[in-house]
Amino acid sequence: MEKKQLNIGLIGLGVVGSSVAKILKNNQELIAARAGCNIIVKSGVVRDISKARGDFDFPITARVEDVLEDKEIDIVVELAGGVEVAFEIAKKALFASKPLVTANKAMLAYHRYELEQIAGNLPIGFEASVAGGIPIIKALRDGLGANHILSIYGIINGTCNYILTRMKNEGVEYQKVLQKAQELGYAESDPSFDVEGFDCVHKLLILASIAYGINAKPEDVLTQGITEITQEDIAFAKEFGYHLKLLGIAKKSGEEVELRVHPTFLPKEAMIGKVDGVMNAISVVGDSVGETLYYGAGAGGDATASAVISDIIEIARTKSSPMLGFKNPFEKDLKLKPIAQISSAYYLRILVLDKSGVLAKIATILGEEDISIETFLQRPSKVQNHSILLLTTHICIESKIKIALKKIEDLEVTKAKPVMIRIEKP
C-alpha cells in the first residue's frame, strides 16, 4: 500500500475506540515514521449518536454503511463488540475489499475460519483480541514460526487473576472479593462471562488456531471458572507450595490437542504462577526455543489500542500474510483430544461427616479407579460435626477421577459435591 495517507474507519468509540483515536493523534509523527505514511481517522461510528462523548476531530455517524461504502477508507477497524453484528460488519468490510482490524475475541472464537476464508489475501489484524497489549499473536504466528508448539499456559483473564490474588493476599472469600472488584471496575456488574471462564475460552481458541491450525468451538473446550474456589483451596496452595491460577491451556500430545480452561495449581517455581493482580501472562513452549514468557496489561483502553494500532501499522507496511499464519493447511490434521482422556494430577476438597472410617471409604473408591493419593490433609469445617478433606492425587486419567468423584459424592457421609482442581507441572 504505497500511499502518503491511510484513512481509517473506526467502528466503535468506546473504551478501546476512543483510545485508538487518541493515540493515533498524540503519536501521529512516530506512527507515520513507522508505518511509512500518515494514518488518519476519517470517520467514526457509534450506536447512539446523541450520547455525550469526548472531542473527536473527525465526523461521527450511527450508520456503519458510511464507513463501509466510503471508497476513501482504506482500513476498517471494528471495535463495536458483540458476535453476529460484528461478524456482519467484518464480512461487509472484506467484501468491500477493505483490510480489517478487530479486537473482538468473541466474534473470532466463533467465526475466525470463515473470516480467513472470506479475506483471501486481504489482511486481518487481531492482535488486541488476546491479552490486550501483549503482542502474543505476532509472537506466536511470526516469532515462533519455526517451532512445533508443545504447550501454551495463559493467565488471560485479568478479572479472575485479580480476584484470586486478593483471595490469596487478604484471606477473604470469593464473594467479598468479587464485590470489591465490581466497585473498583475490575469486574462487570454481571461478571459471569469472566468468572465462569468463557472469556478465557475465546482467547484460548484464537491462540490454538495459530499454534495448531485447529478449528475447535467454544463448546468443545473444558470450561470451569473460579466461582467455587474457597479459602481452604488457597490455604492448601500456600501450605503445599502451589500457585492457584485460572489458566487457559493448549497442549499437544501425539496427534491430538488438549484445550481446557480451569483453575489450576502450579508449582511455586513456575514463573507464570508469580503473575498477580489484573496482569496477564502467557507461557509458550516451542520444541526449538524452549519456554518463552509474555507479560503485560491484558485489558484497558490504551494497552488494547496499542495492539490495535500495531495491526494498522503492519497493514500499512505490507500487503498481506494469512490471518491465522498457515499459508497451506498444516501437514498433519491434529484432532481435539476428548476431555475424558486427558491426564492430570488432581486436588480434591471433600466435605464429610467427621467420623471414623470415612477416609478409608474414600481411599477405597480412589483405589478402585487406580488413583493413588499423593498428599492428604484434614481441616475443621464450619459445618457442625463435619470436616474438610484436602487431598492430591498422582497423575491419572480424567474419566477415572470423574467416576471416583461421583462415587464419593454419592456416599452418605459426603455433605456436598466435592470440588476438584487440576494440578499442572509445566
Ligand SMILES: NC(=O)c1ccc[n+]([C@@H]2O[C@H](COP(=O)([O-])OP(=O)(O)OC[C@H]3O[C@@H](n4cnc5c(N)ncnc54)[C@H](OP(=O)(O)O)[C@@H]3O)[C@@H](O)[C@H]2O)c1
Ligand atoms: N475494553 C478492553 O479493555 C478490551 C480489551 C481487549 C479487547 N476488547 C474488545 O474490544 C471491543 C470493544 O470493546 P470496548 O471495551 O471498547 O467496548 P465499549 O466501551 O462498550 O464500546 C463499544 C463502542 O461500539 C459502539 N457500538 C456498539 N454496537 C455498535 C453497532 N452495532 N454499530 C455501531 N457502533 C456500535 C458503541 O457505541 P455507543 O458509544 O453509542 O454505545 C461504543 O462506542 C470488544 O470486542 C471487546 O471485547 C476490549
